[in-house]
Amino acid sequence: MRDSVVFLSVPGLRERDVAAMSNLRSIMAGGEIADLTPSFPCVTCPVQAAMATGAAASGHGIVANGFYWRERRVAEMWTSPNGCIQRPQLWELLARQGLKTAVWFLLHSKDCRADYVCTPAPIHNPDGSESLWCYTRPDSLYGTLRDELGHFPLDHFWGPAAGLASSRWIADSAVHAARRWRPNLFQVYLPHLDYAAQRSGPDSAAAQQAVAEFDELLGALFGRLAEAYGASPLWLVAGEYAITPVDHVSYPNRVLREAGLLTVRDGGEGEQIDFENSLAWAMVDHQFSHVFVQNRDAAAIRKIAELFRRQPGIAEVLAGEDLPRYELDHARSGELVLISAPSSWQAYYWWVDEERAPPLARTIDIHRKPGYDPVELQFDPATRSIPLDAALVKGSHGAPARDRSQRTVMLSSEPGLLPDPTGMRDVDVFRVVARQFGIEVE
Secondary structure (H helix, E strand, O other), X not given: OOOOEEEEEEOOOOHHHHHOOHHHHHHOOOOEEEEEEOOOOOOHHHHHHHHHHOXXXXXXXXXXXXXXXXXXXXXXXXXXXXXXOOOOOHHHHHHHOOOOEEEEOOOOOOOOOOOEEEEEOOEEOOOOOEEOOEEEEOOOHHHHHHHHHOOOOHHHOOOOOOOHHHHHHHHHHHHHHHHHHOOOEEEEEOOOHHHHHHHHOOOOHHHHXXXXXXXXXXXXXXXXXXXXXOOOOEEEEEEOXXXXXXXXXXXHHHHHHHOOOOOEEEOOOOEEEOOOOOOEEEEEEXXXXXXXXXXXXXXXXXXXXXXXXXXXOEEEEEEOOHHHHOOOOOOOOOOEEEEEOOOEEEOOOOOOOHHHOOHHHHOOOOOOOOEOOHHHHOOEOOOOEOOOOHHHOOEEOOOOOOOHHHOEEEEEOOXXXXXXXXXXXXXXXXXXHHHOOOOOOO
């Protein structure tokens, strides 16, 4: 049984990136590398849940980066605590063995059962402003980290300024925790490769520069963590999903509106989706969307399916018996799921006239927008706000991984641990980690 495993979760990591990362290849020399296929939906929260539970979305319940709570008619993105994951997670299994775990910056980690936790949790003030803060376990940890490292740079974690500073703070704070507690399993989310690949495209000069920056950060992190543990732990690194180039965007909510199925209301601050009176609306998330149909009306579902099968950029329309085939048959899923072609993605916009766009559209407002908005990575100097031009996005992900361009990699610093180097799935990561601690799972 292992004494210590450090597991890095890295969005956007591809085999071609590893080839350019000398520090990563050095630490993994003598180990092994495997093709890794993310489960659908290939986006942050579902993939992290798959790695933590060994189940697909139909089992763990994370069907997207957000949820639509039908009873309350409330849509939310990126907000739910750990309780929304409906399967036992790695740190719960290790706790039964008396082992200590740390979870750093994973989504849905707030209130999880790990012994040590750090994740962003800005305080929302009554005047609408935010105060920087992180949820930590123990509670006092963030105050200590703030005094040592400064506040977590939230504006570098997402938005136009997103960049290396956030991953560097995560790495520095992880080293602090490793020196203090030396957890048996330390899982760390490092997002740096996500940003330039979406802004400029995964093969752009900016994305290649991000790979070089990230490799330099990893070189320092590996050395400092080995020093903190007193010896090199087993290193595991898994890519969450691959980002592919896109040159087309579709707008499911505009299509539904034009078909008379989506209703908007105008309260003086632009148009908002009227969830109560809309027959259907789409919660979009990168290269897929869940379409929620009022009262699950069968005739409306058939009509909407035919409507979107004719739309450019939409490769597949899933409904009913199609959902189990993609392991997405869960009560939280929409009545239909729209999947983009690899070179296309989906924007949440529902307004037709920019003048009628709600104020939140031009702001970084990840929780209240009923859909993911990668345009928040851009900045419009003319309006000093987020632009309303979805064509600015040059990279996306989320569609099922059908070829190597949509797959990532998993690396181990020791050989013989990865079950199938020619083709693993993200759910296999759970088993690989569990077995290091003598835990066999089905």
